Amino acid sequence: MMITLTVNGERVTRHVEPRRHLIDFLRLDLGLTGSHAGCEHGVCGACTVRVDGEIVRGCLVLAASLDGAEVTTIEGLTDSGEVADLQEAFVARNAAQCGFCTPGMVMAAADILAHHADADRAAIREHLSGNYCRCTGYQAIVEAVETTLAARREAVR
Amino acid sequence: MKWPALGYLRASSLDELWRALGEGAQILAGGQTLLATLAFRLSEPGTLVDITRIPELRGISVAGGVLRVGALTRHAELGRDALVARHAPLLTQAVPHIAHPAIRNRGTIGGSLAYADPAAELPACAVALDATLVLARAGGERRVKATEFFTGLLTTALEPGEIIAAVEFPLAGPSQRTVILEVARRSGDYAMTGLAAVLDLGADGRIASPRLTFFGVGEGPVLAARANAALEGRALDATAIAAAQAALDADLDPPADLHGPPAMKRHLCRVLLGRALQSFTPATEQAA
Structure with missing residues (x-):
């Protein structure tokens, strides 16, 4: 079936099979390989992307259901500059080790920055609890988010 | 795959x-x-x-003395809705326990109830709150109590051609106390054992209409009839809690699963019961 949607600000029209999930659609049909397909059954969070402004599991969404939707991937989020400071903090803290979980982590962490500016360490951990890092580098990831939140609060003051 | x-x-x-x-x-x-x-x-x-773009299945409203929650209400919407917080606060309390933010942005209350996972939060909340499900089919609808809706492991009273259109919750009165507690190895995982507790606590400190409902311990939500009977009309104190814990054992028949043997689940249920009732005692409420 044909779908038309907006991906990272660009309108795209494609034919998709109903069995195609959003992540394969992004990776295989659009060549946007920043979003990762990990477990493909909703557990690991590596496929986290935004649909209509909210984070979702890309592997638990049918591409066919997204006619008219607005999708943002890590590529679009990076280009927008919305989380440039968070990405710098990830680098500074070595919060990306093998890098497989990183796009999903950044998408989920961006949700904290956007909606939970006052999140403390426990709230950050809770919000990222659906994203696995198999390098077990959680400490550095949580710290990268924490320092970014603190720096943004400081900047507002 | x-x-x-x-x-x-x-x-x-x-x-x-x-x-x-x-x-x-x-x-x-x-x-x-x-x-x-x-x-x-x-x-x-x-x-x-x-069905996600069917408008008739959306919306949260109060009418006719009930809070009506459309089947397509997503968990995240349920968690931030002011009417829900006011009239069925147990649901607001339950949402942070359901999976993770990205899943709460998509998953719906109708889907959770229809799937009827015995370890899921919302089926237990529906039973604890004595909710009524509105089931629609071509040419009509019927209402089924949550207590009669869950008929076995992953099975419900839904018939072929029928869908959940909405869930109706009685409005919480001023004396209602609610809490949801669970034990999970990792935040957001399905509970090893959980408890959705609802009761009325009168000005005299006595318990009325307790509906302690356990999840993750059977084929569906388990309304703890004997423990609830042990609490009815009693003052909420250590003796009442101990009586309910003693009665609880006969309410439960938990299967062994990958988390552990039945004895462990029984133990966790007693612990959760104690914590839930403690949280309603005046000293705890003042400290909180």
Whole structure:
């Protein structure tokens, strides 16, 4: 079936099979390989992307259901500059080790920055609890988010 | 693995839905359970019928003395809705326990109840709050109490051609106390054992209409009839809690599962019961 949607600000029209999930659609049909397909059954969070402004599991969404939707991937989020400071903090803290979980982590962490500016360490951990890092580098990831939140609060003051 | 080949249809009204429901059709709402089962090839529907754009299944309202929550209400919406917080605060308390933020943005209350996972929060809340499910079919609807809706492991009173349209919750009165507690190895995982507790606490400190409902310990939500009877009309104190804990054992018949043996689940249930009732005592409420 044909779908038309907006991906990272660009309108795209494609034919998709109903069995195609959003992540394969992004990776295989659009060549946007920043979003990762990990477990493909909703557990690991590596496929986290935004649909209509909210984070979702890309592997638990049918591409066919997204006619008219607005999708943002890590590529679009990076280009927008919305989380440039968070990405710098990830680098500074070595919060990306093998890098497989990183796009999903950044998408989920961006949700904290956007909606939970006052999140403390426990709230950050809770919000990222659906994203696995198999390098077990959680400490550095949580710290990268924490320092970014603190720096943004400081900047507002 | 990749999903099996399947068809996809979107119904934009109930009339379209009734025409689409037939042999091999499977209703798709938020998809947060169904689509994962496709990846395991646990289900191979012929056609997924997407109901997420049917307006009749949306919305949260108060009318006729009940809080009506449309089946398509997503967990995240449920968690931030002011009417829900005011009239069924147990649901607001439950939402942070349901999976993770990205899943709460898609999963729906109707989907959770229809799937009827015995370890899920919302089926237990529906039983604890004595909710009524509104089931719609071509040409009519019927109402079924949550206590009668869950009929066994992953099975419900839904008949072929029927869908959950909404859930109706009685409005919480000023003396209602609620809490949801669970034990899970990792935040957001299905509970090893959980408790949704609802009761009225009078000005005299006496308990009325307790509905302690356990989850993750049976084939569906378990309304702890004997423990509840042990609490009815009593002052909320250590003696009452001990009596309820003693009575609870006969309410439970938990199966062994990957988390541990039945004895461990019984123990966890007693602990959760104690914590839940403690949280309602005046000293705890003042400290909180």
